[in-house]
């Protein structure tokens with residue numbers, strides 16, 4: 551699927567997505583999930599090809615033919631598989647969606663969601679110029695989005711944010727570095743404090759917690775962790791060490807709903823707000839993100855935005871936002887957006903049935 555516009559982060563540019571969807575079938579009912587791995591192992595170690603093999607050779611066989619008492623029994627079946635959480639998580643999410651459909655419930659209710667309307671923000675990639683960025687922000691605000699996140703990297707940070715703040719002094723604004731800095735940049739990152747950002751997301755290494763704690767001690771801007779948090783144990787340790795005041799939870803990165811809920815619970819008990827991140831998903835993964843965002847602790851606007859920001863045509867009914875920058879959770883069984891099977895078939899380049 552070709553993105554409506556390219557998306558650039560500190561680790562690279564994406565123009566086209568190669569997305570794996572998982573269909574889990576039981577008792578004649580289908581549940582759907584999305585593998586959120588990118589096309590290259592640059593955000594984390596996974597990519598489309600690695601996920602395909604993990605699903606086929608390990609994750610699929612671990613689940614097939616088993617009688618599950620509930621969807622919650624799915625994640626433990628992947629315990630022997632080290633990492634590769636996006637691959638396993640796509641299947642795990644499909645099993646939750648399947649269970650919701652088998653019981654006739656919307657997925658968001660099924661996972662324990664409490665809020666029928668979620669606040670939405672946007673993630674804006676690195677642009678060609680500052681005027682282009684300001685124009686993009688203007689457009690997204692006009693759509694109603696409640697907060698703006700911009701991607702930063704060395705050379706596209708302090709000066710850019712100064713211009714953004716000059717143009718938009720009152721918006722809810724944050725920055726995501728995707729691991730582009732080191733602790734040696736602490737003095738430089740301190741200069742961001744003057745822009746009263748809601749948070750800076752993942753400034754340091756993708757696998758680091760300890761340096762983030764040292765950085766947070768030197769910043770007024772709250773640090774939010776994305777890449778570094780893969781498990782509830784990581785969340786607990788990051789909070790205990792003071793490495794993050796806010797957490798981004800991504801369904802794929804953490805391996806599915808079971809771990810996402812555990813991280814949510816750890817954060818909520820510690821009074822740490824969370825929000826739902828995005829991975830340029832199709833309507834399937836986006837629909838799951840909407841469901842996840844209805845849990846009580848997701849109090850901050852997430853990177854969960856409308857289909858039209860990404861796709862000329864989505865694989866589901868389009869996901870849309872209200873004029874107040876929210877998405878309404880739906881009453882349909884499962885994740886809530888009908889899949890356009892004809893369109894999906896037309897763009898499918900590879901398919902494999904495991905049984």
Ligand code: OSB
Nearest residue numbers: 593673728827828829830831853
């Ligand atoms: O770090 O949040 C991130 C996209 C791809 C990889 C990593 C990230 C992102 C985004 C986009 O920020 C979120 C979205 O709009 O789906």
Ligand code: MG
Nearest residue numbers: 726751752776
């Ligand atoms: Mg991020």
